[in-house]
Amino acid sequence: MTEAYHPHLAELTDASPLKGYSPEQLESTASEIRDVLCNLLATRTAHFASNLGVVELCLALHCEFDFRTDRLIWDTGHQIYPHKLITGRYHDFPTIRTQGGLMGYPNPAESDYDLFMTGHAGCSVSTAVGLRSGDILVGEPERRTVAVIGDGAFPSGIVFEALNNAGELEDDLTIVLNDNKMSICPRVGSVAGYLDRLRSNPYYTGLKSEIGKLLEQIPMLGDPAERFLAQMKEGVKAGLLGGMLFEELNIRYVGPIDGHDIGLLRKYLAMVRDMKGPVLLHVVTEKGHGYKPAAADPVYFHTPPAFEDRDGKPVTRKSDGLPAYTNHARDAISRAMSADGKVSVITAAMCQGNKLEPVREKFPDQFFDVGICESHAVAFAAGQCKSGARPIVDIYSTFLQRSYDQIFQEVCLQDLPVVFMMDRAGLTGPDGPTHHGVYDIGYMRMFPNMVVMAPGYAQELELMLTAALGHDHPCGIRYPKTSAMQLESEPLPIEIGKSETIREGDDGTIVAFGATLENALAAADLLDGELSIRVVNARFAKPIDVDMVRQAVTDGRFVVTAEEHTQVGGFGSAFLEAAVAERLDTRSIHIVGLPDRFVEHGDRNDLLHQCGLSPEALADRCRQAAKEAGIDHVLRSSTVSAD
Numbered sequence: 001m002t003e004a005y006h007p008h009l010a011e012l013t014d015a016s017p018l019k020g021y022s023p024e025q026l027e028s029t030a031s032e033i034r035d036v037l038c039n040l041l042a043t044r045t046a047h048f049a050s051n052l053g054v055v056e057l058c059l060a061l062h063c064e065f066d067f068r069t070d071r072l073i074w075d076t077g078h079q080i081y082p083h084k085l086i087t088g089r090y091h092d093f094p095t096i097r098t099q100g101g102l103m104g105y106p107n108p109a110e111s112d113y114d115l116f117m118t119g120h121a122g123c124s125v126s127t128a129v130g131l132r133s134g135d136i137l138v139g140e141p142e143r144r145t146v147a148v149i150g151d152g153a154f155p156s157g158i159v160f161e162a163l164n165n166a167g168e169l170e171d172d173l174t175i176v177l178n179d180n181k182m183s184i185c186p187r188v189g190s191v192a193g194y195l196d197r198l199r200s201n202p203y204y205t206g207l208k209s210e211i212g213k214l215l216e217q218i219p220m221l222g223d224p225a226e227r228f229l230a231q232m233k234e235g236v237k238a239g240l241l242g243g244m245l246f247e248e249l250n251i252r253y254v255g256p257i258d259g260h261d262i263g264l265l266r267k268y269l270a271m272v273r274d275m276k277g278p279v280l281l282h283v284v285t286e287k288g289h290g291y292k293p294a295a296a297d298p299v300y301f302h303t304p305p306a307f308e309d310r311d312g313k314p315v316t317r318k319s320d321g322l323p324a325y326t327n328h329a330r331d332a333i334s335r336a337m338s339a340d341g342k343v344s345v346i347t348a349a350m351c352q353g354n355k356l357e358p359v360r361e362k363f364p365d366q367f368f369d370v371g372i373c374e375s376h377a378v379a380f381a382a383g384q385c386k387s388g389a390r391p392i393v394d395i396y397s398t399f400l401q402r403s404y405d406q407i408f409q410e411v412c413l414q415d416l417p418v419v420f421m422m423d424r425a426g427l428t429g430p431d432g433p434t435h436h437g438v439y440d441i442g443y444m445r446m447f448p449n450m451v452v453m454a455p456g457y458a459q460e461l462e463l464m465l466t467a468a469l470g471h472d473h474p475c476g477i478r479y480p481k482t483s484a485m486q487l488e489s490e491p492l493p494i495e496i497g498k499s500e501t502i503r504e505g506d507d508g509t510i511v512a513f514g515a516t517l518e519n520a521l522a523a524a525d526l527l528d529g530e531l532s533i534r535v536v537n538a539r540f541a542k543p544i545d546v547d548m549v550r551q552a553v554t555d556g557r558f559v560v561t562a563e564e565h566t567q568v569g570g571f572g573s574a575f576l577e578a579a580v581a582e583r584l585d586t587r588s589i590h591i592v593g594l595p596d597r598f599v600e601h602g603d604r605n606d607l608l609h610q611c612g613l614s615p616e617a618l619a620d621r622c623r624q625a626a627k628e629a630g631i632d633h634v635l636r637s638s639t640v641s642a643d
């Protein structure tokens, strides 16, 4: 990056100099930040529109607070780039979202300015209330606390749990609601409607204080009338001044104010900073502000593919490759909804990520976007199911973790046939540990009645969805963020609890669960001439195909299980449990999955290789297993070469 173009950013080893910047210098710094963001998107996919929208807010916050001691939590954390740029990470910024480089989310390991590594929406107010309470407990009440939460994250249920607590504790707290009318798609729900009404109120330019003064002048009459009038006055005041929802929860409401006017932001941040108790400052911003194409299409520019800007026109490099599993899932869901009007699809604010926009248009009555409210999404699906509908819950594996108790109580305990499409199951790559979906086999297979399956290739996904919709119990189907292999041969029909052998072999077996099948087949090809490897497409983690387990352990000399999931409690564990139940010799079983640690962000294929799941790594694991099993594969290869 050329520092000459970003002189202010280049000098900011921390944010403290900002307090001495003139308005002109702050505006220049804002321009430098936007220039860096555009440069980044020329190199790789990243969060773009959200970051463009908080540039002024970020600068104003760091002018009015000192976050070397004060507390700042950015909800979700995808809009953290300006914060990183002004807190000493400008020079490292080109490494963002690459392995070993900066994370694309807050990361305490990078800077004391980052307090929590986050990527899941909705928790900022809770952690901020906790930070404030903790600072008081440890005798550091001088530390101020700020949570910045977007209007998409705001309806998350946990936010109202936090407001409920904050209103009672009455600890000093600043909540900045960044309202840009957008989640990833346009925001949904009645909270969105309420915020629209608040936005329609005149900007907080002092007019409200005039109204307040006017109301105070209304004369009080006798007792009964006085009480009525007092209530009416409060009602009129709240109605005129807005924010009644918050004021009623004992959270002071201030706003809405223009979130791109640094001077105005500073004025009101200074005001709310010194107010007693919890205060919500409603800030109105434009997602994508400062780059016209992003402001015009903030959905596309939420995390756009890398693009070159040519005279204000973004030109994206053409993406090649086979359609992603997500495309096949969307098409299968669409066909299922077309075939049966009782089939619904429920997304939790990920219509774009789930590629469901065409489904939303084609089946408006069967499509439900509940916002970033995954717990509600699952309980809502259970309710639909109970009524005889057939809901498909289309939620990323990692975000579905938020619904753990509803999957247990509202779905599995009731044995309701909800279908869970767990997208992004596996390593998501640059998004890193907050987004890797690597625990779902573990958390889903523990519940009685649940079926857990995974397609190993494109055609299998629709077969599995059809089987799930025809199954009268809960089902989870997991698939990763990658293109889907096309299988040349005709797939076997799906039979619950049955696997399929894709390739025969005598020395050992790779049992692949899900999309790892592609690399397992490639590994077997690499071993041709050395080892004869059988490859099984497991299809089910629960119920696991016990006959397959028995055959794999007894026919060959070793078994390698492969899954894009933590080794702890995943498919390999299920395989072992079945082998033990069958009293098989488990010494020949090798489990390949993710290690019991948080896998960092990076290129997905690099991470797969480092975790032993690339074709090369799986082939090496088979060589090691063969050696342990006493198969002298080197001899075999020399035998082969002797022919």
Ligand SMILES: Cc1ncc(C[n+]2csc(CCOP(=O)(O)OP(=O)(O)O)c2C)c(N)n1
Pocket: 050, 053, 076, 078, 079, 119, 120, 121, 122, 149, 150, 151, 152, 153, 154, 178, 180, 182, 183, 184, 287, 348, 349, 350, 372, 374, 399, 402
């Ligand atoms: C629990 C959870 N569900 C879904 C997501 C996916 N997600 C990331 S950002 C986003 C939209 C956030 O909207 P908002 O809070 O308004 O922030 P903005 O991008 O508008 O600044 C969503 C749905 C997530 N990060 N966490």
Ligand SMILES: CC(=O)[C@@H](O)[C@H](O)COP(=O)(O)O
Pocket: 076, 078, 119, 302, 303, 353, 424, 428, 431, 435, 481
């Ligand atoms: C911040 C967030 O959670 C989303 O923007 C997420 O990064 C989207 O992931 P995909 O790009 O895989 O849809």
Ligand SMILES: [Mg+2]
Pocket: 150, 151, 152, 178, 179, 180, 181, 182, 183, 287
């Ligand atoms: Mg928003």
